[in-house]
Amino acid sequence: MRIFTVFCCLLLWSVNCRANEVIVSSPDGQVRVKLTIIDGEAFYGVIYKDRVFLENSPLGLVTNEGDFTSGLRYISSATGEIKDTYRQDRIKKSEVTYEANTLRFTMQNKAGRELSVVFRVSANDIAFRYELPAWESTRVCVIEKETTGFRFPAETTTFLSSMMTSMTGFGRTAPSYESGYAPDAPMEQNTSATGYVFPGLFRMGDRGWALVSETGVRSLYPASHLSAYQDGVYTVDYPTSDQNNGFGSTGAQLGLPGETPWRTITLGETLKPIVETTIPFDVVEPLYEPSRDYKYGRGTWSWIIWQDASMNYDDQVKYIDLAAAMNFEYILIDAWWDRDIGYDYMKKLINYAASKGVGVFLWYNSNGTFNDAPQTPMNKMNTSIARKKEMKWLKEAGVKGLKVDFFGGDKQETMRLYEDILSDANDYGLMIIFHGSTLPRGWERMYPNFVGSEAVLASEMLVFVQDTREKEAFYASLHPFIRNTVGSMEFGGVMLNDYLNRGNEKGQKRLTTDGFQLATSVLFQNPVQMFALTPDNLTGVPDFELDFLKGVPVTWDDTVFIDGYPGKYSIIARRHDKKWYVAGVNAEDKAKKLTLNLPMLAGKKVTLYNDSKNRETYRKEVKVSEKGELQVTVQSKGGFVIAL
Structure with a gap:
């Protein structure tokens, strides 16, 4: 049951004519966002409990149809309220109530074209995005870059993970969000040429904490990341041109009217609001209905400990028996199953698993043209015709879900592939886990058959x-x-060897x-947990742990x-x-x-x-x-x- 109400007040704010200053606050009044235009440039700042958390930080877009980073002037602003109650079965809370005050701040560039930035401000959370109207006869544009930035106080320390260098690593499969973290690092040390992945955690001394991320990314936009720290600010960066083996645009191809994904900021005096936030899901909507009632659960997988050599019929039977003995719902059968077990024997394995009450997930390589990973099955997920043919077989064979691995970057082209796999899989009643992948950005709510990403x-x-x-x-x-x-x-842990x-x-x-x-x-x-147990653990581990x-x-x-x-x-x-x-x-x-x-x-x-x-x-x-x-x-x- 879902209740959604929007009260749009459409009230114009009082405006400071010199600085064009507009303020929107959270319903409890603790978070205040101030928007200004100064010398033709747009900025926002954030105050939480009367303390500055973000100093004046830049806003703006550069498109092939106009520059919205300079020469801007204030046009109008309108406020509203949002009250939203929803249920979600795959996140940290099952019932969520979201209340926020909203602000639409509209600007005009030198060419007379308008751009709005929309803020939603709730207790401890800020979400904002750009909304572009149709400009005269223009119905499409390319967003080339953003100047959106985050200017933290000077004493801020960071907890960031570097963006991996494109087309490096195993089989040239990077970036895949698998770098480590540097804790409590001064911002001046954040000089990575590749920037830093979302989310990023920031500690502002005794003021508190902020978590910066984005949500609502789908086939209509690339995924973004944080730039290196430069001139006192982090900015939103788009993918580099060498991702996906150089194929695809680095920016966004956008139909007009259109909007960007949401940039999100979670604030707290302590880490409690950071851990408990639901903002990645509060501001997005389901994109389609589930084709069936998806069942979540735990599973076994042989590859993590027993590796490639275990991809044979007898070893998979042992892991099916392990799943049954542990009352687990699933087994994941990983790479090379098509070569070393084969489709015919896989059907027998699936039937055997079903007789034990265990469902089967199968591994697939995502690649077609953008990596060199040799693991098979390959070239089954990268085109619509091959994908639908394979998924028809999977449904008929009784497979419950797929683990699709080795994605090539964050370009819009890749976001389209993620969405196509999810959408097609839903048509065939299949759940999807992504590995070697990007950060999920609100996908639990957007895609009903999405059940986790590695990242x-x-x-x-x-x-x-x-x-x-x-x-x-x-x-x-x-x-x-x-x-x-x-x-x-989807970590794939709990190792008891x-x-x-x-x-x-x-x-x-x-x-x-x-x-x-x-x-x-x-x-x-994660709603589907593939645990790294082995059959030997049934006798080598204390019963109370099992x-x-x-x-x-x-x-x-x-x-x-x-x-x-x-x-x-x-x-x-x-x-x-x-x-x-x-x-x-x-x-x-x-x-x-x-x-x-x-x-x-x-x-x-x-x-x-x-x-x-x-x-x-x-x-x-x-x-x-x-x-x-x-x-x-x-x-x-x-x-x-x-x-x-």
């Missing part, structure tokens, strides 16, 4: 790279505040505890920030129906003793999964005080879960 330094790098294993806890402590707070994150290989005897040693691994099943949010994973949910009705600091530790609570889970990890070198404030569990007996000093994971029953307090010691590179 993170994920579990496969734990297998391949020692440095990533050493920093596993560090990255895990960041994701709830940055990457995972704006969209589903001591060594991340099939023999489990030597080699890639896991450096985190079992308690840490259990915690990430709650800490990381029992926990047999019952852990993948969809959530509420998410609450409890404590943490990005790069050090992270603790959040999630609720599924009436049951609460509290999960935390510690990235620091020493054990951390914490007193948790858990009002939702006050006076209740709960189950604690935690690590002892010798790093053995245990389970015990504890009681939360009547004040809602509970003391927990979290070991270095360890973690815990509290379950009601």
Whole structure:
């Protein structure tokens, strides 16, 4: 059930004739956005709780039909209110109420053409975009660049991940949003030539925090990122020309009237609004109806630990049996299945899985012309004719979903491919996971069969790279505040092998505890979780750990920030129906003793999964005080879960 009401007041603001200053505030009055035109240039600034969070920051577009960065003059402004209540089953909350005040600020350039910037300001959140009318006889334009910027106070430090260099990495598949983070870095250090991916987290000393991102990107626009820090400001950058092997425009081909995606800013004195925000979904709408009732859940996949050699019929049977033993809903059968198992035997595997109550996801290479990745099946997803033929077979065979890998960049051409795959898959009742991919930007609400993207330094790098294993806890402590707070994150984790290989005897040693691994099943949010268990774990792991994973949910009705600091530790609570889970990890070198404030569990007996000093994971029953307090010691590179 969805209720949506817009009250458009259409009231003109009083305007300062010299500076053309207009202000819009949040319903609670705590957030104020000021728009000005100074010497022909447009700016906005942000004040939160009477403290400056963004100094005058530039606004504007450059198009092939006109320049909207200089020579601007104020035309008009109009305000309104939005009240929106919606349900969403694949994000951090299932029921959302969104209330915002709106402002449409219209400007005119030297040629007499108009451009509006529309702001929606709610408690702790700002969303804004440009809206372009049809200009005289002009019905199309190309947006070549934006001057949209973010000018933070001088004391600001950053938590940013660099944009990967195009056409590098495995099979020339970059960029794929798989770089690390530099925590608490001064802005002057942010000199990456490639810029920084969304979202970006900023700490303004004792003023508070800001998270910057974008949402609502689809086939009508490229995805963007943050530029390097230059002249005191970060700006919105479009993809570079060498993405997608040089194919496709770097800007946006836009039909008029048209609009850009939303740029979003979440503000808070603490990290609580950052963790709990739903702004990526509040300002977008579903693009089509689901063709069936999609079922979310947990799954197994052999490739992550057993790798390519496991892509055979017998090993996949073992993993199907593992999924059935764990009460998991799915198995993911990864690359090379078409070559090493074949379509005919795959049908037998799918039928065998169905007899065990397990659904099948199959892996596909996205490529056609824009990468060199050799894994197959390939050339099945990149054109409409091939895609629909393949999806017809998949539906008839009983496949439930696809994992499509290796995308080539953020150009509008690639955004169109993402949307085409999702739309066609829905016609055939298939869910979609994207890997080697861009950040999802509101897609959980826009596309009903979208069930996650990687877009993170994920579990496969734990297998391949020692440095990533050493920093596993560090990255895990960041994701709830940055990457995972704006969209589903298909990490593919929960590794319970001591060594991340099939023999489990030597080699890639896991450096985190079992308690840490259990915690990430709650800490990381994604509606379809492919866990990195192996058949050996059924006998080599304590039963209570397996029992926990047999019952852990993948969809959530509420998410609450409890404590943490990005790069050090992270603790959040999630609720599924009436049951609460509290999960935390510690990235620091020493054990951390914490007193948790858990009002939702006050006076209740709960189950604690935690690590002892010798790093053995245990389970015990504890009681939360009547004040809602509970003391927990979290070991270095360890973690815990509290379950009601």
